[in-house]
Amino acid sequence: MSAILRLFRIDHGPRIDAERVYLRLPRLADHKPWAQLRAASRGYLTPWEPSWPADDLTRTAFRQRLAAYARELETGEAFPFFVFRKDDDAIVGGVRLFNIRRGVSQTGVMGYWSGEAHAGKGYTTEAVKAVIDFAFGPLGLHRLEAACMPHNVRSADLLSRCGFSEEGYARAYLKINGEWRDHRLFGLIAPT
Template identity: 85%
Template sequence: MSAILRLLRLDHGPRIDAERVYLRLPRLADHKPWAELRETSRPFLQPWEPTWPAEDLTRAAFRQRLAAYARELEAGEAFPFFVFRKSDDAILGGVRLFNIRRGVAQTGVVGYWAGEAHAGQGYTGEAVKAVVDFAFGPLALHRLEAACMPHNARSAALLARCGFSEEGYARAYLKINGEWRDHRLFGLIAPS
C-alpha cells in the first residue's frame, strides 16, 4: 500500500504517548479541527512561520499537505505528528521530525507549533520530549537539531527543557513571515 493511502487510513501509526498528550500522523478527518485551530491562532503563529499561502487552510491544501507528508514518510525523511490532549482528543498543535539523514549523519530536525490557547501549558514540551525519545529509540538517530529566532525566548526555553544545547547562530537562516531571519541553533545528542 502506498504511503499516501496509509496516511489516509484511519488506523495508521505510529502513535506516541506522553503523560497528557499523544502524537499521531495526521488524517484527512483532522482537517476541520486543524484548520480551526490554525485560523484562531493565526496572529499568534504567523510571526514564527513561513508566509501562509492564501488557500493554506482549505481542504484541498490540506490534502496536498497530507500527500507531501506521505512522500516524506515513504522516503523515511520525515515524521509529521499532530499533538492531541488525551483527556478530550483536542488537537493542540504539531511536532515534525524532518530532514532525516541516515548514513554517517543519523540526524534529524525537530520543528513544532502550538495553538495559541494551548501555548505555555507544557503540552508542546511533552510532545517534543516524546519525539526525542522516538527519534533516539525506534529510529536510532544519533543527533537532533532545532532552531528558533533570537527573540523567541519561549521556544529557546522549551528546547533547553527538552535537553537541547545552544550550538550557534545562523544569519538569514530561514524565510519567516516573508523575511530572512536569523536563528539560534540547538542540538541534542542521543544518550550513550
C-alpha cells in the same frame, strides 16, 4: 500499502504517548479541527512561521499537505505528528521531525507549533520530549537539531528544558513571515 493510502486510513501509526498528550500522523478527518485551530491562532503563529499561502487552510491544501507528508514518510525523510490532548482528543499543535539524514550523520531536524489557546501549558514540551524518545529509540538517530529566532525566548526555553544545547547562530537562516531571519541553533545528542 503506500504511505499516501495509509494517511487516509483510520488505524495508521505510529502513535506516541506522553503523560497528557499523544501524537500521531495526520489524517484527512483532522482537517476541520486543524484548520479551526490554525485560523484561531493565525496572529500568534505568523511571526514564527513561513508565510501562509492564501489557500493554506482549505481542504484541498490540506490534502496536498497530506500527500507531501506521505512522500516524506515513504522515503523516511520526515515524520509529521499532530499533538492531541488525551482528555478530549482535541488537537493542540504539531511536531515534525524532518530532514532525516542517514549514513554517517543519523540526524534529524525538529520543528513544532502550538495553538495559541494551548500555549504555555506544557503540551508542546511533552510532545517534543516524546518525539526525542522516538527519534533516539525506534528511529535510531544519533543527533537532533532545532532552531528558533533570537527573540523567541519561549521556544529557546522549551528546547533547553528538553535537553537541547545552544550551538551557534545563523544569520538569515530561514525565511519567516516573508523575511530572512537570524536563528539560534540548538543540538541534542542521543544518550549513550
